[in-house]
Each structure stands twice: as C-alpha cells, then as structure tokens.
Amino acid sequence: MSEETRQILDMNAFRPGVTQADPAVARRLRNLGAASVLFYREPIEMVAARGAWMEAKDGRRYLDCYNNVPSVGHSHPQVVAAVCDQIGRLNTNTRYVVEVVDTYIDALKAKLPESLENVVLTCSGSEANDLALRVARAATRARGVIVTETAYHGNTELTTQVSPSAWKRGGKPDWVECIPAPTPKTARNFGESVARAMAALQARGHRVAALLADSIFSSDGVYADPQGFLDAGVEAVRLAGGLFIADEVQPGFARTGSAFWGFARHGVVPDMVTMGKPMGNGFPMAGLAARPEHLAMFCRDVGYFNTFGGNPVAAAAGLAVLRVIADEGLEENAAWAGGRLKSGLGRLAKETGCLGEIRGAGLFLGVDIRKAESGRPDPDRTSGIINGLRDEGVLIGAAGKHGATLKIRPPLCLSAEEVDHFLGAFERVVAG
Structure with a gap:
C-alpha cells in the first residue's frame, strides 16, 4: 500500500x-x-x-x-450523582441566572490565564472552535487561518475547512495555509513554518487572523516535544496582528500530566482557548475562553447564544469533573x-x-x-x-x-x- x-x-x-x-x-x-x-x-x-x-x-x-x-473514568459516581441531582431540580438555558453555572465558570477560570476573563459555553468542541475562528476574524478584521497539515478541529462547515485530516476531496480554501506538525527534529523551525504560511496567505490576499493548534498535535501523529516550541510561532502570528487559538479539546484537563492545559506545558498564553470532550466526562459540553475585548468586538457584529450550551446539568457535570481531577x-x-x-x-x-x-x-x-x-x-x-x-x-x-x-x-x-x-x-x- x-x-x-x-x-x-x-x-x-x-x-x-x-x-x-x-x-x-x-x-x-x-x-x-x-x-x-x-x-x-x-x-x-x-x-x-x-x-x-x-x-x-x-x-x-x-x-x-x-x-x-x-x-x-466511565460512569464516575461523583459525575453521575451531580448530573442526576441537577436534572432532577432544574435544567434551562443561560438567559436565566443559575448559581451552578457561574460557580462552574469561576472554577474553570481559576485554571485559565487571568487575561481570559470571558467563557462562552457550547455543546461541542466543533462549536467552540467555530466560534473562536469567528471571534478571531472579528477582532483582527482578517481572514487567514494557519493549521497543521493533518489537523482536526471539528465538523461544522467552518471547522471542517480547517481540518485537513477530514478532507476527502478537493484542496484547502485559499484562506487556509497548512504547515507540517513540529516533530522533535523540526520543532525549532516552527516559527519559520508559521512565517512562511503567513507569507503564502498574504500572497493570496489574506492577512492572518489566527494560528489554530492542538498543542499535542494529536491527529498529526501525537507530537508533544520539546516543550516550548510553540512560542516562536505564536510570537510570529501576533507580530502580524493575528491571534493564537489553543485547541485543548484533546490535551486539556490534565491529560499531559505536567500541566492542566497543553499550552501551559509549553509556557505560552493563548488569546483564546477552546475545550470540549473531557469537560463533562461524557456529558456533551464544551467552551471558549477569550479576552473580553475580543469577544466584545465579535458581539458588536453578530452576538451569540446557544440554547443548550451552559445548561445547569452540563455545569454540574463539569464542576464534578474539576473536583474529581483535584481530589483524586x-x-x-x-x-x-x-x-x-x-x-x-x-x-x-x-x-x-x-x-x-x-x-x-x-x-x-x-x-x-x-x-x-x-x-x-x-x-x-x-x-x-x-x-x-x-x-x-x-x-x-x-x-x-x-x-x-x-x-x-x-x-x-x-x-x-x-x-x-x-x-x-x-x-x-x-x-x-
């Protein structure tokens, strides 16, 4: 073959x-x-x-x-109990103030960089990444996106277009540029790869809005080391006016063992963090953490509401997950x-x-x-x-x-x- x-x-x-x-x-x-x-x-x-x-x-x-x-762990008793208790009392949308939702968001923010003061809860990592890209475009007034060449970031129309591993036919959109995943041998050149990608986007008439990266590069083949290699690429994107979106759907929530987030393991502070899968231990929930000024620029243009995102049952599940990670x-x-x-x-x-x-x-x-x-x-x-x-x-x-x-x-x-x-x-x- x-x-x-x-x-x-x-x-x-x-x-x-x-x-x-x-x-x-x-x-x-x-x-x-x-x-x-x-x-x-x-x-x-x-x-x-x-x-x-x-x-x-x-x-x-x-x-x-x-x-x-x-x-x-599957069917963890604390998560099961939290979900059962909350769904037996109240489950509604975020148009109402419900204590468990803000208690969860505050607990989550305690794990995030202080600059990411706003959290928008969604139902899937695809929704979170879709929203992050839209916020990045609103904040930068640019369109171009850089991803790694075998990345997967979701299944909405927008996130599929930045997920090369999901493409069956055709080429990438002209506003997307793909770079090789950083291997242990090539990680020192990550910043140069990002710079070349920005130049290629510029040649096609697109300024860079965002570098979107899963910090363990899972779909590319699981590339985690050496620690710190993200920094040069992030710096290059920011100098060009773009943002760094850390996709933590897979490496986040303590999985790497040396930090709660994959980006923290590399010592960088993202402009946005997306999260999903492990957040509710099987209950569908996800989210975006962003700087208030970036989210405000997006909401001036469009606004955002998610009927099921941030519902009290999801918040109860997420809060139980954070407690279990700490307690155990x-x-x-x-x-x-x-x-x-x-x-x-x-x-x-x-x-x-x-x-x-x-x-x-x-x-x-x-x-x-x-x-x-x-x-x-x-x-x-x-x-x-x-x-x-x-x-x-x-x-x-x-x-x-x-x-x-x-x-x-x-x-x-x-x-x-x-x-x-x-x-x-x-x-x-x-x-x-």
Whole structure:
C-alpha cells in the first residue's frame, strides 16, 4: 500500500460488505446511512462502562485506552450523582441566572490565564472552535487561518475547512495555509513554518487572523516535544496582528500530566482557548475562553447564544469533573501511569522491529508502526495491531498522516495493574 494521506475517520473504521450478518450493525447502517461510522473490523455493541473498562452485550470487557471523553473514568459516581441531582431540580438555558453555572465558570477560570476573563459555553468542541475562528476574524478584521497539515478541529462547515485530516476531496480554501506538525527534529523551525504560511496567505490576499493548534498535535501523529516550541510561532502570528487559538479539546484537563492545559506545558498564553470532550466526562459540553475585548468586538457584529450550551446539568457535570481531577490527583496519576506505560512500550520497541518512535506526554501517547526492512510507515500493520488488541480486549485508535501511528489515550484513573494489562496484550499482538 502506498503512503497516501489517510482521512481521519477511515483509520480505524468498520467497512461494511454487501451483506451484514449482525442485525444490530445492519440496523445502524440503515438508520445513519453514509454518515455511519463504526470502529473495528467487527463492531462492538456496548452496554455498560465503569472506570477504564467497557462491557459489550456478549459480556466481554474491554480496557478503554482510546476514548478521552470519559477522562476521569466511565460512569464516575461523583459525575453521575451531580448530573442526576441537577436534572432532577432544574435544567434551562443561560438567559436565566443559575448559581451552578457561574460557580462552574469561576472554577474553570481559576485554571485559565487571568487575561481570559470571558467563557462562552457550547455543546461541542466543533462549536467552540467555530466560534473562536469567528471571534478571531472579528477582532483582527482578517481572514487567514494557519493549521497543521493533518489537523482536526471539528465538523461544522467552518471547522471542517480547517481540518485537513477530514478532507476527502478537493484542496484547502485559499484562506487556509497548512504547515507540517513540529516533530522533535523540526520543532525549532516552527516559527519559520508559521512565517512562511503567513507569507503564502498574504500572497493570496489574506492577512492572518489566527494560528489554530492542538498543542499535542494529536491527529498529526501525537507530537508533544520539546516543550516550548510553540512560542516562536505564536510570537510570529501576533507580530502580524493575528491571534493564537489553543485547541485543548484533546490535551486539556490534565491529560499531559505536567500541566492542566497543553499550552501551559509549553509556557505560552493563548488569546483564546477552546475545550470540549473531557469537560463533562461524557456529558456533551464544551467552551471558549477569550479576552473580553475580543469577544466584545465579535458581539458588536453578530452576538451569540446557544440554547443548550451552559445548561445547569452540563455545569454540574463539569464542576464534578474539576473536583474529581483535584481530589483524586489525576494530573499526578497521568504523569505516573503515563511514564510507566511509555517505559514499557520503550522496552517492547527494543524487542521488535515494527515499533518506531514513541511520543507524547502523560496519558496521551503515540507509537509509530513501521516496516522493519525499510523503516517506512506501515498502516496495514497498524490496523492489524488495533484489531488484534480489540481481540485481546483492549481498545486504541490511530493517527498520523499515513494512519501508521497508534493513539493511546486511556482514562486518567488508569492503574498500575491496567497499565501492565495493556502492555501484556500489546506484547502478544506485536509478537504474533
């Protein structure tokens, strides 16, 4: 197979045949049609989950090392209790003053840079990134956007246009410029890449409005190091009048183990922060944190309201998540368990020729799968490992331009025993 760029949803996807024997899968395909996306060669019907484990209809349990949505653990009792209590009392929109909403926003702001005084709550990371781009354009009166070449930032019309990994046909809009993800070898050139992108935009008649970046560069293949490389690119964009939007939907909420936010790990202060997935531990919520002056410029032009964004039940879920992260020391556990996991993977890499570079921070790791003879990316072997681990009762995903990087994102509560369980299964599959 050639080393073509892989569309993000195809990397770990079920591919239906002419007929489908499983009636539950056939029912899903009938209902969703071409928009249906299921994982694995043999999709799994899930019925329950707790902690780091999910349970299928047939009773089999799976260690979930893929889904970063339930970041403090599936069905965490404190989150469940908070949601049940709040929905039993009141759930409405943000046109009313409800104490839990502002209590949550204040608790969230305590984790953010002081300059980001305003928080707008939404329902998804896509909505948050869409709003951030619109605010950036209003604040800068510019249009151009810079993203990395395999980035994913959402599924609205606007965010799809800045998500190269989601494109199936056609090229990028002329107001978008893509740059390579910063690898350990090229990170020192990140500022130069951003400068070249701005020059290319300018040549097409577009000033830069924003650099939009996921600070662990997940879809690009999980690139986290060296710490601090974002600074030169951010400075270049600001000198040109643009803004830096930190997309924390994946690295945020203590996942990297050394900071609550991915951008904080790099020592930069964004102009806006977007967040989502782990925010409500499975309850749909997301948000944008912005400088008041930027948000005011946008609201003078358009204004913003989201019926379900910032509802009291979402706020209760989010507040419970922040408390669990603090009370259970999950940032520290992400560092410790991630270190144990990374060390074990490093040991296995020395024993097999198919494992390449191991990257990441905390409980967000990427492992390149390569052909032992040439060292080139091996997407077929990557798919085989993912499905082999599924057969072993372990769930992971894929990332990277060629779909040849294993993406490992277990819940932050992962225990030593669960790390060792993963490593044992991984060793059996790569040796097979």
